Amino acid sequence: MGNPITDLRFRSRLTAEIQAVLEKHGYRLPPGGDHIRELVMARVDIALKNLVEIFEGRTW
Numbered sequence: 001m002g003n004p005i006t007d008l009r010f011r012s013r014l015t016a017e018i019q020a021v022l023e024k025h026g027y028r029l030p031p032g033g034d035h036i037r038e039l040v041m042a043r044v045d046i047a048l049k050n051l052v053e054i055f056e057g058r059t060w
Helices: 012-024 034-055
Strands: none
Touching: 012 034
């Protein structure tokens, strides 16, 4: 367990892999330019960090 900000396991690759899984299951990013994609992916990154903490029991 560690800080998700400095945890070496948490890299952009993890976010990209989650995006690939979501797309595989039919979910799509909203239409728009790079700015919209960056905003959405920033929120996904935050949600994923929360999920990692919950998964490892760091939210008690």
